[in-house]
Amino acid sequence: MSLKSSYSFLLLLIRLLAIQWLIMFKSVTSEFRLTIIHNNDFHANYLPMKANNNAECFENWDKNKDCVGGVARTVGKVKEIRQKFINNNENVLFLNAGDHFQGTSWYTLLKSKVVADFVHLMKHDVMTLGNHEFDDGPEELQKFVNLMNGTLPIVCCNVDFxxxxxxxxxxxxxxxxxxNNVDVAIIGYLTPHTEFVSSPGKLVKFRDEIQAIQEEIQTLKAKHPHLNIFIGLGHSGYDRDIEIAEKVPDLDVIVGGHSHSYLYSGKNFPSIEKPEGPYPTIFEHAIKTSSYENNGTTLIVQAFAYGKYIGILNLTFNDAGQIVKYTGEPILMSHNxxxxxxxxxxxRKFNDQLSIKYNETFGMATEAFIQNTCRSKECSLGNLITDSFVNxxxxxxxxxKVRQIRQSNNGACKLMALINGGNIRTSIDKGPITYRKLISVLPFTNNLGLLTVTGSELWDILKKSANQHDRGGFLQVSGVRVTFGTTSSKTVIKKSKxxxxxxxxxxxxxxxxxxNTFQVVITNFLANGGDNYTINIKNWQDYQLVDRDILSEYIRKQQKITPILDNRIQFIVDNQNNSSQTLNYNLFLTFVIAILFFIKSSHI
Known part of the structure; x- marks a missing residue:
């Protein structure tokens, strides 16, 4: 072969290798893989909890196989996952969807200091705000931010300070x-209901999430022309996240919180939680206008609450920033x-300090008082609390010391008591009861007072409770019987009347x-319009009695307490759908019998 031919062959070989290298490079760079670890609504649940009722494990949690979750397991598992991805040169982000504050004795007694200590150890990459971050006003949130000392980005686009x-x-x-040289935008948002369910004060304003997110996406696109991956990190609840996914198609993923929603796609549930929807919940877009087209997908995830689970979402994006592949599930922080x-x-150091001060036993629970259902139906713990108020x-x-109202036609009516289910934070496990346990049950330190209402006003209050079924504003009651109507559902009953x-x-x-006129014991939270209740504050007298102190006094007198359900809250379920299905089945069966009879007759 001549030198010229050899040179031509070498050039051809170089070109072929270059083309092959470009093809290989394109195949490698055209896909971007990202794993999102996420949690939400930790609510200062640093101790492990009982898997069957979510009551705190105050001692021997390392030996009790029923004890799951807890901050140490969360930190350990996240470290393990991060290390695995680092070893494989893969990308991972740990996102938190708010509500680190409030919910147990840890926050009630130690406030933002203990939250900052444990959040430092969790090492979130980004966090958004939850409504409970405002429970002690913006001042306590500011203390938390100062303690984090710039180590944790906090994002929220619809809150104006x-x-x-x-x-x-x-x-x-x-x-x-x-x-990994790819721009990923993370946009935070928070439910505007925070104005009613927390204490943000007059210097904090809230805007509609959808409008604020859309505006922020346009701002980011103008600043970063090549940016095409957008993650919403929100604390507005599962139902609202689905609405946001529909209205904001540019969002690829929504990592949510607030509604404590357990999402799961498997058949065998790892614990007592029943799924509200699949993990991830998928919203497919099919939008085409003269100026915009989107055929992409928005994935919605959430990981229940209280540090019991973490979510793991594995994503693959193409060059256009569209999700082309995804897998994932929530992982139970099991005992092993x-x-x-x-x-x-x-x-353990913190726990020992709190135990010395607050672990005096003053009562005994013969069985567990379960908190899990207090937002959706009559619960034994709600009965215990409201009965203690009435007593x-x-x-x-x-x-x-309190004037009793007598009705002209009904005589004397028993006092009533109401408490919102969202105020009741943890279960009371079977066994000894300590004041520290009660702090975790009622951590908000609300004052009790007496509200005087007409029957019409009471009806409106309980009507609002029906509208908040399966949410924190659903009321537990004493001294009153309430009947709601609802329709059956395969998952959760969400609308009642x-x-x-x-x-x-x-x-x-x-x-x-x-x-008629009635007297009702309620907390200052409800009296001041919490959970969006409309209460005439002029008719409420504050007796400055702390809710859990009254509960503690009641248990001390009883010594032994037993869970009771007495149908004070009832639901009449409309089974029209089931009746329709039964009717359709009967018609089908009649049709089949008629066909068989016809066939048999034709052979006679």
């Missing part, structure tokens, strides 16, 4: 992170998952008259 607040400069609307040693040491104020009436209200007057249950 007054310029007089330092938070105005610190809380960002979004953040664009470089992940080892806890992080450093975190476990800090946890205390009835005793005050007997001592003539008020049908009947009865009061106990002159020794018998009677439907309330809307003109």
């Amino acid at each position: 007054d310029k007089s607040l330092e938070l105005h400069k610190i809380i960002q609307k979004s953040i664009v992170m470089k992940v 998952i080892p806890g992080d040693v450093e975190t476990e040491t800090i946890l 205390h104020f009835s005793n005050l009436q007997k001592k003539e 008020l049908i009947n209200v009865e009061a106990f007057c002159d020794g018998k249950w009677t439907p309330i008259s809307k003109e």
Whole structure:
């Protein structure tokens, strides 16, 4: 072969190799893989909890196989996953969807200091705000932010802080992170209902999430022309996240919180939680206009609450920023998952300090009082709490420290008590009861007072409760019987209507008259419009009695308490769908019999 031919052959070989290299390079770079670890609504549940009722494990949690979750397991598992991905040169982000504050004795007694200590150990890449981050006003949130000392980006696009607040400069609307040289935008948002369910004060304003997210996406696109991956990190609840996915198609993923939704696609549930929807929940877009086209997918995830699970979502994006492949599931922080040693040491140190002060036993639960259903139906723990309120104020009436109202037609009616299910945070396990356990059950330190209402006003309050079925505003009751109507559902009953209200007057249950007047024990949270209730505050007298102190006093007197359900809250389920299915089945069966009869007759 001549030198010229050899040179030509070498050039051809180089070109072929170059083309092959470009093809290989394109195949490698055309896909971007990202794994999202996520949790939400930790609510200061640093101790493990009982798997069957979510009550805290105050001792021997390392030996009790029923104890799952806890901050040490969360930190340990996230470290393990991160290390695995680092070893394989893969991309991972750990996102938190808010509500680190409030929910157990840890926050009630130690506030933002203990939250910051454990959040430091979790090492989230990004966090958004939850409504409970405002429970002690923006001042306590500011303390938490100061303690984090710039190590944790906090994003929320629809909360506007007054310029007089330092938070105005610190809380960002979004953040664009470089992940293996790929830009990933993370946009935070929070339910505007925070104004009613927490204590943000007058210097914090909330906007509609959808409008704020859309505006922030346009701002980011203008600043980053090549940006095409957008993650929503929100605390507005599962139902609202689905609405946001529909209205904001640019979002590829929504990592949610607030509704404590357990999402799962498997057949065998790892614990007691029943799925509200699949993991991930998929929203397919098919939008085409003269100026915009989107045929992509938005994935919605959430991982229940209380540190019981973490979510793992594995994603593959193409060059256009569209998701082309995904897998994932929530992982139960089961007893066999080892806890992080450093975190476990800090946890035990704090726990020992709290136990010395607050672990006096003053009562015994013969069985567990379950909190899990207090937002959706009558629960034994709600009955215990509201009964304790009625008992205390009835005793005050007997001592003539509270005036008893007598009706002209119904005589004397029994006192009533109401408490929102979202105020009840953890279960009381079978066995000894300590004040620390009660702090975790009622951590908000609400004052009790007496509200005077007409029957019409009481009806409106309980009607609002029906509208908040399966949410924190659903009311537990004492001294009143309530009947709701609802429709059956394969998953959760979410919409109800008020049908009947009865009061106990002159020794018998009677439907309330809307003109009569009643006395109802409620917390200052409800009296001040919490959970969006409309209460005439002028008719509420604050007796400055702390809710859990009254509960504690009641249990001390009883010594032994037993869970009771007595149908004070009832649901009449409309089975029209089931009746329709039964009718269709009967018609089908009749049709089949007729066909068989016809065939048989034709052979005779």
